[in-house]
Amino acid sequence: MSNTKSTRDHIIEAADHLFYQQGYEHTSFADIADAVKISRGNFYYHFKTKDDILNAVINLRVANTQNMLDQWEIEGQSPEERIRHFIQILIKNQSKIMRYGCPVGTLSTELAKMSHSAQTDATRLFTLFRTWLAQQFTSLGHSADADDLAMHLLARSQGVATLANAFRDENYIEQEVTLMNEWLKSYTVNAAPHTQ
Amino acid sequence: MSNTKSTRDHIIEAADHLFYQQGYEHTSFADIADAVKISRGNFYYHFKTKDDILNAVINLRVANTQNMLDQWEIEGQSPEERIRHFIQILIKNQSKIMRYGCPVGTLSTELAKMSHSAQTDATRLFTLFRTWLAQQFTSLGHSADADDLAMHLLARSQGVATLANAFRDENYIEQEVTLMNEWLKSYTVNAAPHTQ
DNA sequence: GACAATTTAGGACAATTGCCCTAATAATAC
DNA sequence: GTATTATTAGGGCAATTGTCCTAAATTGTC
Numbered sequence: 001m002s003n004t005k006s007t008r009d010h011i012i013e014a015a016d017h018l019f020y021q022q023g024y025e026h027t028s029f030a031d032i033a034d035a036v037k038i039s040r041g042n043f044y045y046h047f048k049t050k051d052d053i054l055n056a057v058i059n060l061r062v063a064n065t066q067n068m069l070d071q072w073e074i075e076g077q078s079p080e081e082r083i084r085h086f087i088q089i090l091i092k093n094q095s096k097i098m099r100y101g102c103p104v105g106t107l108s109t110e111l112a113k114m115s116h117s118a119q120t121d122a123t124r125l126f127t128l129f130r131t132w133l134a135q136q137f138t139s140l141g142h143s144a145d146a147d148d149l150a151m152h153l154l155a156r157s158q159g160v161a162t163l164a165n166a167f168r169d170e171n172y173i174e175q176e177v178t179l180m181n182e183w184l185k186s187y188t189v190n191a192a193p194h195t196q
Numbered sequence: 197m198s199n200t201k202s203t204r205d206h207i208i209e210a211a212d213h214l215f216y217q218q219g220y221e222h223t224s225f226a227d228i229a230d231a232v233k234i235s236r237g238n239f240y241y242h243f244k245t246k247d248d249i250l251n252a253v254i255n256l257r258v259a260n261t262q263n264m265l266d267q268w269e270i271e272g273q274s275p276e277e278r279i280r281h282f283i284q285i286l287i288k289n290q291s292k293i294m295r296y297g298c299p300v301g302t303l304s305t306e307l308a309k310m311s312h313s314a315q316t317d318a319t320r321l322f323t324l325f326r327t328w329l330a331q332q333f334t335s336l337g338h339s340a341d342a343d344d345l346a347m348h349l350l351a352r353s354q355g356v357a358t359l360a361n362a363f364r365d366e367n368y369i370e371q372e373v374t375l376m377n378e379w380l381k382s383y384t385v386n387a388a389p390h391t392q
Numbered sequence: 393g394a395c396a397a398t399t400t401a402g403g404a405c406a407a408t409t410g411c412c413c414t415a416a417t418a419a420t421a422c
Numbered sequence: 423g424t425a426t427t428a429t430t431a432g433g434g435c436a437a438t439t440g441t442c443c444t445a446a447a448t449t450g451t452c
Contacts, residue, residue, distance in 0.1 A: 039432060040432080106305055109302055109305060112295075112296070112362070113302065151359060154355070158359060159353070162305060176348065179348070203400090240442070242399090244442095
């Protein structure tokens with residue numbers, strides 16, 4: 001594992017941040033080149049087209065997400081605790097979410113609207129969370145509707161991110177996170193689940 | 197009330213559709229002019245800047261939304277029935293939502309990412325739904341947490357729209373709508389509300 | 393029908409876009 | 423060392439962007 005990041009890595013990282021903060025289309029070659037402080041020619045040497053950078057960024061995000069999920073798998077003692085890690089992202093990234101929304105949701109939405117071919121790849125990020133969450137719910141003894149519960153939780157966190165971004169309300173996120181945790185608790189072995 | 201729509205109205209309508217389907221930034225002057233079949237010069241006569249059109253589109257959407265809410269106020273016999281109208285949009289606009297997402301949420305998100313000044317105006321659309329829903333929950337006897345319930349329901353419909361758009365899953369929308377209706381039922385007078 | 397105001401068309405503008413080329417430099421191999 | 427490759431810089435490309443101008447056409451008023 002090399003300690004020094006390559007120019008290519010720097011480009012991908014800068015693009016990752018800019019795509020999140022400004023959106024894919026709103027970010028230009030020049031923006032990324034400026035951020036990395038390289039010439040546009042050098043930039044072109046590493047990535048022929050804008051789609052290539054997008055692809056690299058998506059792959060980076062997929063890898064980072066997978067690492068995060070693996071980490072949660074280690075840290076969380078119980079499935080419930082692991083799922084709580086997921087819910088907790090809303091708190092951890094509170095200020096970013098309020099400014100830029102959810103990185104997964106906003107990219108997916110933007111690409112869908114452009115009918116961009118990479119939209120399918122972007123959905124992989126959602127799928128990562130979806131299957132991981134479904135696994136946890138299966139471990140909780142809800143194998144029959146594990147995927148439904150995963151999608152339900154995903155949707156709620158997406159909705160919270162969208163509204164927090166629109167209204168810029170700090171308290172609101174914490175409020176909904178509390179509700180989500182209560183909802184989760186009702187799916188733990190000893191509690192009777194409510195209909196949601 | 198004139199029966200014939202002015203060129204200006206046609207422009208706003210076309211822009212409304214294109215902004216929804218392609219996004220604000222992804223839609224150019226030429227796109228709108230082509231859709232209305234007028235010259236760019238004529239276009240400029242009606243709207244000096246792109247922000248002007250955006251403003252007009254937002255105003256149109258606010259007006260249309262207000263009309264819709266007023267209509268629901270008439271049609272819905274009980275507050276519960278009225279709220280059900282809101283939930284039902286997800287079914288009514290199912291195919292559009294799967295292709296383009298929620299018109300309110302996606303515009304708000306896009307403008308936030310561009311740090312566009314009109315983002316505040318776009319949030320008015322959310323506020324319209326928010327206050328209307330809160331009124332209904334107040335009528336249901338939940339005046340203390342009416343706004344919280346309104347935000348909760350708004351968030352869930354936003355989340356469903358985002359995921360339906362990402363995964364293009366028809367059944368999923370209907371599934372979540374059922375859950376939302378059950379949740380709503382638990383807030384009706386005769387039922388014991390669950391914690392959500 | 394003459395006249396003024398409104399509306400339209402078509403083109404031009406500077407700037408920016410994604411993309412591409414070439415030459416110079418740095419790193420590596422022999 | 424020299425030769426080969428990898429990397430970088432800087433400029434330039436055609437196309438598109440939002441914006442603007444001017445002249446023609448249409449409309450309405452008297």
